Amino acid sequence: MVVVESKSKIKENCLSLICLSLIAMETVESILQYYQNTNKEIPTDILLPKGETSHFNILESMNCLLTFPYMRRNYYKICLVDNSLVYQMGDRKIEIDGPCIVFSNPTLAYSLERKYECNRRKGYICLFNEDYLTGDLKAVLLKLNALYQDDVFPYIKLTNEEYEMFSLYFKGLRDEYTGSFEYRKEIIVNLLRLIIYLAIKIQLQHCPELKQQDFSDRLVRAFMKLLDGQFPVDSPKHSIHFKTPAEFADKLNVHVNHLNHSLKTGTGKSTTHLIQERIVTEAMDLLKNTDWSISEIGNSLGFEYPQHFSHFLKKHTGQNPSFYKKANILNISAINKFS
Structure with missing residues (x-):
C-alpha cells in the first residue's frame, strides 16, 4: 500500500525541485x-x-x-x-x-x-x-x-x-x-x-x-568555503573536483596533517568526516529531487563505479541509493496525482 504524503509535504518537495532548477540555471x-x-x-x-x-x-x-x-x-x-x-x-x-x-x-x-x-x-x-x-x-x-x-x-x-x-x-x-x-x-x-x-x-x-585572527580559524573557513563551493552539483555531466583530504590540502597549499588538525580543533570533526557528511547530504538531495540515474548521481559525486556509491551510502545511511530513488518516484507520482 502506497502512503500518500500530505499536501503541505508535497508542496514543500515541489518547492525544493523548483529551487534546484533555479540553481542549475545560474549564469x-x-x-x-x-x-x-x-x-x-x-x-x-x-x-x-x-x-x-x-x-x-x-x-x-x-x-x-x-x-x-x-x-x-x-x-x-x-x-x-x-x-x-x-x-x-x-x-x-x-x-x-x-x-x-x-x-x-x-x-x-x-x-x-x-x-x-x-x-x-x-x-x-x-x-x-x-x-x-x-x-x-x-x-x-x-x-x-x-x-x-x-x-x-x-x-x-x-x-x-x-x-x-x-x-x-x-x-x-x-x-x-x-x-x-x-x-x-x-x-x-x-x-x-x-x-x-x-x-x-x-x-x-x-x-x-x-x-x-588565528590562522587555523582562517584555514577552517577556507576549507569550508572550498567544500561548500562544490555544491549543489548542477548537472549529471559535472563531477566534484575535491573528494579526499589530500586533494583539499593540495588546493589549500597546506600539509594534510595540518589541515586535519585545524579542522579537528575548530569543528570537532576530521577532514574525512566533514567531506563524507557533505557528500551524503548532496546524495540525498539528488536522489530525492532529481530524475538522474543512480549511476549519474554517483559519478557526479566522484564515485567511479555505481557499486562504490551504493556501498558508501549504505554505510552512512543504512539504505542503498535505490531505496531513496524509489521513494522519489513514489513522491513524484503523488505530486502528479494532486496537480
Whole structure:
C-alpha cells in the first residue's frame, strides 16, 4: 500500500525541485564572454579549444561599462580603479567611493554599478584563469582570501599615494605582457604576487584586528568555503573536483596533517568526516529531487563505479541509493496525482 504524503509535504518537495532548477540555471560568465560583453578585442589564445591554454591579460581602463549584471565569473580579476562603485552580493550592498583595488574570483557572485562612466584617473583590469595559476600564486591568493569574512567583498581602499604605487606595478605588468622576453611569465607572476602581498599589507594596516585572527580559524573557513563551493552539483555531466583530504590540502597549499588538525580543533570533526557528511547530504538531495540515474548521481559525486556509491551510502545511511530513488518516484507520482 502506497502512503500518500500530505499536501503541505508535497508542496514543500515541489518547492525544493523548483529551487534546484533555479540553481542549475545560474549564469556564469566565461572569460570569452567578458571580452564579448565589454566589446574588447579577443586575444587569440581564448579562441583555442577549451582546456588547452592558460590565459592572462592586463588592460588599461578609463572608459567603463556602467553596470555588470549579477553572476559568477569563471576567471580571476584584479581591478585598480578610482571611481564610485556599488557592488551587490546576495542581499548585501557594498558602496566604494575613491581609489581602491578589487579582487574577484570564480567563487564570487556579484553585480557592479559604476556611478561615473570614466575613472577619475587611469586604472587597470587584470584577468587570468585557473590554468594560469602557479602554486605560489595560488598560495598568496589563499592568504588574501583568508582576510575576508563571507559578508565582506574583497576590496581595499587606497590613499592617493598607494594608488600611484600600484599603478606603477600594473604598468609593469602591461609592459611585460606586451613584451617578448623569454621569461616574461615569470616576471608577470612575481609582479602579481607582489601586488597581492602589498594589498594584504595595506589591509592589515587598515584593520589591525585581522592580525589577531588565528590562522587555523582562517584555514577552517577556507576549507569550508572550498567544500561548500562544490555544491549543489548542477548537472549529471559535472563531477566534484575535491573528494579526499589530500586533494583539499593540495588546493589549500597546506600539509594534510595540518589541515586535519585545524579542522579537528575548530569543528570537532576530521577532514574525512566533514567531506563524507557533505557528500551524503548532496546524495540525498539528488536522489530525492532529481530524475538522474543512480549511476549519474554517483559519478557526479566522484564515485567511479555505481557499486562504490551504493556501498558508501549504505554505510552512512543504512539504505542503498535505490531505496531513496524509489521513494522519489513514489513522491513524484503523488505530486502528479494532486496537480
